[in-house]
Amino acid sequence: MPTEGPHAPRMLDGAELVAFVATTDLERSDDFYGGVLGLHHIETTPFANVYDVGGTTLRVTLVQQRTPAPYTVLGWKVADIAATVATLTAGGIVMKRVDGMNQDEAGIWTAPVTESGALRGASGGARIAWFEDPDGNVLSVGQMDP
Numbered sequence: 001m002p003t004e005g006p007h008a009p010r011m012l013d014g015a016e017l018v019a020f021v022a023t024t025d026l027e028r029s030d031d032f033y034g035g036v037l038g039l040h041h042i043e044t045t046p047f048a049n050v051y052d053v054g055g056t057t058l059r060v061t062l063v064q065q066r067t068p069a070p071y072t073v074l075g076w077k078v079a080d081i082a083a084t085v086a087t088l089t090a091g092g093i094v095m096k097r098v099d100g101m102n103q104d105e106a107g108i109w110t111a112p113v114t115e116s117g118a119l120r121g122a123s124g125g126a127r128i129a130w131f132e133d134p135d136g137n138v139l140s141v142g143q144m145d146p
Contacts (some may be wrong), residue, residue, distance in 0.1 A: 018057045021074050022066045023049075023135050029060045032134050036091050068136045075140035081108055081127045084141050088131065096130040096138065103129075 023029035030049045034041040039051040039058065048059040058074075078084040085095060085106050095107025103109045111126040128142040 016057070018059060019053070019074060020059050020061055021133070021135075021137050022063045023060050023133075024063060024066055025134070026060070026062050028134050033058070033060055036093065066135050066137075069138065072130065072138045072140045074137065075128075075142060078141050078143055081129060081141060081143035082106065085129050088141070093131050096132060098130060107131075 026044060026049055030041065030044065033039045033049065033051060039053055042050040042052055042057075044050070046062075048061045051058045051060070053076075085108060089095065089106070095103075097103060097107065098109070101109045106129070108127050108129045111128070113125055126142060126144045128140055130138055130140045132138055
């Protein structure tokens with residue numbers, strides 16, 4: 001059985017995805033993910049807060065020390081980014097400004113359209129905004145269809 005290429009077995013294709021993000025304080029993270037963002041809390045264990053996010057399990061996992069990543073670690077596709085950003089901002093979340101990104105006054109960046117009609121990883125015209133959780137993890141919301 002081939003282990004590489006187009007005929008390799010798809011061992012995880014179709015398997016349920018579990019997303020992870022790190023925290024140094026489970027109570028503070030639940031205040032944010034369950035309270036501010038309104039995610040459906042499933043359980044708290046000594047190791048993680050667990051949420052159901054549109055059918056995907058999110059484990060906000062307790063770590064002793066978190067090393068900040070300078071990129072997005074978790075994001076959501078939304079139908080109306082302007083309304084979503086307005087709601088997040090009204091809830092006290094500050095949109096992150098990213099050097100080199102031409103963001104509007106609300107903090108929303110629009111992906112440029114290239115000759116091929118898209119930018120790698122984002123459709124041309126996709127709109128994205130970033131914010132941080134209390135641990136400094138970079139999160140995003142994006143409207144992929146302009």
